[in-house]
Amino acid sequence: TIKGVIFDLDGVIADTAEYHYLAWQKLADEEGLSFDRQINEALRGLPRRESLLHILGDRHVSEEQFHQMMIRKNHYYLELIQNISPADLLPGVRNLLAELKANNIRIGIGSSSKNAKEVLQRLGIIDFVDAIADGYSVIKPKPAPDTFLHAALQLKINPCECLIIEDAEAGVTAALAGGMSVIGLGPIERVGNAHLVLENLAETSWQTLENQISQVQKSLL
Ligand code: G6P
Ligand code: MG
Numbered sequence: 001t002i003k004g005v006i007f008d009l010d011g012v013i014a015d016t017a018e019y020h021y022l023a024w025q026k027l028a029d030e031e032g033l034s035f036d037r038q039i040n041e042a043l044r045g046l047p048r049r050e051s052l053l054h055i056l057g058d059r060h061v062s063e064e065q066f067h068q069m070m071i072r073k074n075h076y077y078l079e080l081i082q083n084i085s086p087a088d089l090l091p092g093v094r095n096l097l098a099e100l101k102a103n104n105i106r107i108g109i110g111s112s113s114k115n116a117k118e119v120l121q122r123l124g125i126i127d128f129v130d131a132i133a134d135g136y137s138v139i140k141p142k143p144a145p146d147t148f149l150h151a152a153l154q155l156k157i158n159p160c161e162c163l164i165i166e167d168a169e170a171g172v173t174a175a176l177a178g179g180m181s182v183i184g185l186g187p188i189e190r191v192g193n194a195h196l197v198l199e200n201l202a203e204t205s206w207q208t209l210e211n212q213i214s215q216v217q218k219s220l221l
Helices: 016-031 035-040 048-056 061-079 093-102 117-124 144-154 168-179 204-221
Strands: 004-007 106-108 130-132 162-166 181-185 196-198
Touching: 004 035, 016 035, 016 048, 016 061, 048 061, 093 106, 093 204, 106 144, 117 130, 130 144, 130 181, 144 162, 144 168, 162 168, 168 181, 181 204
Parallel strands: 004 106, 004 162, 106 130, 162 181, 181 196
Antiparallel strands: none
8 A cells, every 4th residue: 555655746746847948948048958849758867967968968078067057047947937827837736745744755855956945935835845855965967766765754654555656767767776666757658668658647646546556556466
């Protein structure tokens, strides 16, 4: 049985994945690097450093320039999230959080972002959250399972009692590597390895999700 749900943040709780994309696009345009939405798909869920390495490709820059580019991208990102508010919660999220609380299911965040706490605060849901694993918590980022395992440890539950909700391929891989159940949000091409794939969290309930996941678990036994 599931005792805790660990949410990825960007692209699951709010559409901040779009702001990460826009910030990288601005940097890439200024630097004359080829980048677009399609290339960005490969960056979903990856930490800042790995994302920039990917965008640079074989363009060589000094360590100092690399560092400045990461700072600049984050500056653009922070500008973009200045105006986010509880209205930016993706459909179904607030409802699901309330249902989890009512059912005594623990709530965690497992994000690669160093801005996770700020985003949660702006979205007005930090008080729902029992544990946060973010870009400061572990050395090995997703697709390694460490981020989610760190959150599970804080929630004091076993990995097999955790349900992860993710929108990135790297995050689905991380959850599976940690021995956790995982719901993928988005297209099959991206999150098809998840135990259950949904378009989003709108029009679902904890009871429905729990049933669907336990069906899958039974069929895997
Ligand atoms: C999340 C997002 C990524 C982002 C990463 C690092 O995983 O999905 O797009 O690159 O966090 O975020 P940060 O806010 O620390 O640059
Ligand atoms: Mg995400």
